[in-house]
Amino acid sequence: MTLHSHLSRTRRSAWQRRSSRPRRSFGLAGLAVLALGVTAGCGPLGALTDSNDSAASRTPEPSSTAQRGDISLRKLTDATGTPRPAPTRTATPTPSPTVTLTPLPRPTSTYPAPKLPSPPKDAAPELERIRYRLETIVWASAGEVDEKGTKSSCSKSEDDIIALGTYKFTCDVRLDDVRTTFAITATVKESEVNWGWSAAKLPVTEKKAVYEATRQAFRPARVTCDITDLEAVEVGTRTGLTCWVTDVYNERVTYHGKLLPNGALAFEPDGS
Structure with a gap:
């Protein structure tokens, strides 16, 4: 429109210089020229403007912040804009290796019996021989002999079992800090003494x-x-x-x- 106004003023100046022409002729000629100018101005100008706008839309200005290797958001989201879950990989189970341990040396015979000290003489008091026999039971159960660390005692004395009869009493045998209590049943006869024992616990x-x-x-x-x-x-x-x-x-x-x-x-x- 600015170009149209400029052309109108130019035509007006020319009309003033040529005032001798008939007014009717000027009007017809001026209208023709004016129409030609408007057509010529609007057509090329519109085409130029549209061309520039289209070129601008096809070729955007380069962004100063764009860097090589930038990740597009379209690669991280789907069409709805929801982030895509990271793909999961199913690990292939690794078979456990067969573990074989080194075997221990296996004994072929039972635990060796400890070497026992010499028993009391036959003439020794009966309770002394009973206590010795109980001590050997403790040593055999424990699997070791410790004469110095072994102490034994009974609830009856030798004089208490002289007469013929059956007696019940207890004897204790202590090996280190472990005490074993034996229940004794003894039968005194004229020529012999028969006795037996029982114990709830033995050392091992x-x-x-x-x-x-x-x-x-x-x-x-x-x-x-x-x-x-x-x-x-x-x-x-x-x-x-x-x-x-x-x-x-x-x-x-x-x-x-x-x-x-x-x-x-x-x-x-x-x-x-």
Whole structure:
């Protein structure tokens, strides 16, 4: 429109210089020229403006912040704009290797009986020989002999069992700090004395328990027991003591030990 106004003023000046022409001729000629100018101005100008706008839309100005390697948001979101979950990979399970442990040396014979000291002479008092016999039971059960660390005593004296008859009394045998109480029944006859004993508990050493569990267990590679050093174990019960055996296949099995009256240990696996 600005160009149209400029052309009109130019035509007006020319009309003033040519005032001698008839007014009607000027009007017809001026209208024709004016129409030609408006057509020429609007057509090329409109085309130029549209061309520039279209070019601007096709070729945007380069952004000064754009950098090589920028990540488009379209790569991170879907059409709804919701972030895509990261793909999950299912790990292939790795088979566990078979573990084989080194087997322990297995004894072929029972736990060795300790070497016992010489017994009292036949002429020795009866209670002295009874106490010695009880001490050997304790030593055999424990699996070791310690004469200096062993003390024994009975609730009756020698004079109390001289007369013929049957007597009941107790004798205690202490090995280190473990005391064993024996119940004694003695029958005194004219030419002999018959006696018997019973005990609820007997001492067992840790090394004897481990030895017997290793000897009796299935292919042991490691053995531990619930005995520390020397402990009193209940006699005649299946759960007198417990040992845990790890075999060569790395399987752990619980073994229960039964202490027999003669001091022997018999192990059975749990569930048998």
